[in-house]
Amino acid sequence: MPQRPSRQLPLATPAGVEVLTRILTQGPIPRVEIARRTGLSQAAVTKAVAPLIEAGFVTDQAAAPLGADQTGIGRPVSPLTVVPQSVSVIGLKVTPTALIGVTTDFTAGILNVCHRPLDDTAPDAVIEQLAGLAKELIATLRTAGPLVGIGVAVSGDVDERHGVVRDSPFMGWREVAVAELLGKRLKVPIVVTNDVRALTVAEHWFGVGVDADSFAVVTIGSGIGCGLYINGEVVSGAYGVSGELGHLPLAPGDLVCTCGRRGCVETVASSDAILARARETTGRPNLDLADAIELAHDGDEHARAAFDRAGEVIGSALAAMVNLVGPELVVIAGEGVAEYDLYEERMRQAFAAHAFGAAGDCRLMLRSHTFDDWARGAAATVIRTYVRGEPPLQR
């Protein structure tokens, strides 16, 4: 096995992409099983796999333990796995107060993490800081596989095709050409993506999506977001917008959202909205979010009421979403998950009250969550783009 294979994936056909995707997301997996799941002939699978083994991206030599495939005895076939260290990726997450960066291997396994506080959200300043963070992370990759790309995850409306953040209210950005600005400084292909969609891609390839035919990722915290995986693909929206659970008109119409619309879910369910409400109900205008959480945990009725109201509208929004798309399961993530106990009761009540028939059978699953996961989502998006040979990582 070559120590440092070239960046170039030897994939000539759509069948090759399909085969590598199966190995990457479902490995260890025998050739015959790939044939069964894809409908390809065994000869076609073998033909697609050979150059991947030759180039060092895939192996049929079980390293370490057998992993998920515990069938074991005798092992008449050699299951295929990717060689994690054959590829390196960087994922970056941009928030108004910090940048988070990770390096990962080919399977989105995190190698290194780096956080940087941010004191200026102006696009130029952030791009400069991002470039610095990326360079620091690149330096840690000396003994790792070749870097194939850098992913940047930002909340809001992101034009992935052109690498442009069209509108990010949290950052105060409009039409920021992140891919171009960062690419110039780093000479590495840059993939820019919406942060919730990035998390959904990570779940699709390296998380619950491996076993679920459809799922939703719902994030609670400073915003309320949603990523959907339906009919074999993450939903991207014909015009680049989808999963805007935080902007369903389910809250009272007299509340105006940061987006300018009335009655959005976020007007009562974002952490800012909860804090504002807790300040009102407790009559303590100088509370911060940690105070509000502490008060609610201590049983303060007024602080709890703010979380109750948020939980109720989040539950209604979850019901609206499952009534429309009927996912197999819902992963609840985001920084708000740390205080899930404060939302849960009212959320489940509202969900049960409004979920329609069998749509309510979908499981709600909690994902304990760190900011590193957002950055890993950006890395997963790079890996998917790389395997599929899509721009800017086309072969």
Add this chain to the structure above:
Amino acid sequence: MPQRPSRQLPLATPAGVEVLTRILTQGPIPRVEIARRTGLSQAAVTKAVAPLIEAGFVTDQAAAPLGADQTGIGRPVSPLTVVPQSVSVIGLKVTPTALIGVTTDFTAGILNVCHRPLDDTAPDAVIEQLAGLAKELIATLRTAGPLVGIGVAVSGDVDERHGVVRDSPFMGWREVAVAELLGKRLKVPIVVTNDVRALTVAEHWFGVGVDADSFAVVTIGSGIGCGLYINGEVVSGAYGVSGELGHLPLAPGDLVCTCGRRGCVETVASSDAILARARETTGRPNLDLADAIELAHDGDEHARAAFDRAGEVIGSALAAMVNLVGPELVVIAGEGVAEYDLYEERMRQAFAAHAFGAAGDCRLMLRSHTFDDWARGAAATVIRTYVRGEPPLQR
């Protein structure tokens, strides 16, 4: 070309199914274009097409005019089309007051239509009437292609796999095994489907879906329904429920829906809800829907208010749906479309107020609508099931 080909489609592989689907939904189409769109080799396309031509399902002899493919001059290739009369299908739509039946050819082109009033909605009585209607339609097929199946479209929660209507509030049905009961009487394979999903299948294969990458069908009338086509397939819901736009909790919470939940869209937007409201606002408890429509058209403020309230919540529901799934276009159908002028203004205002960013760019398209379209949807579902070789029409 044989006059009456056998019912058996000569499709041995998934590639064959893909090729026939392209010819059926995108024909006339040259072999080379099928290869380009599917990623199959030209040899594979030719190999899949040969037995279909041999058996009389497909032809490369342009009959009539060239149709959609106007490129014309010289015609270096022979575009493929299906032979419409090679297959016959029956589609039936069940409503509380009437049964509607159509016969169609292989391209879902309607051959015959038959309506029957219904005065008893008890399952046994309806099945008996459905069987009679089907026999009448079968008798009209003597000179048509062999009948491959009968589709039955019913509103509500339908278990397509087992051919069971699990819950249809409009019919007052629970757990009615339509496929089994009807199949016993007719000795023809029966496909049972939700009516809005059937309409969506018809749009997918024979309507807007031919040109759109994603779309929604929203029906207004006695119920508010929604079918979604995303990522290459009609959304069916992991638990058989999806598209329940009429049961998003967007209306006032003091209103109880026919489904027993509070605040559903249908509590103000179904035709029954509009009528009830119009009776209230006009103070005329004996109005019927036609009266209410007439009054509203004549400019009666009180009657108009009932339609305004419905239009507003339908617009909010449309916005919620596009914010979540971001379709390329929305087809508005259903019997309520006949009075679309009464809903339109408020609906568009509410949609514009709540659609998030570029999600609002999706076109809203009206489909003038008859009950025959629902029955044709059931027929289209049979055609799709037949081509794909799914139960109960497996090869």
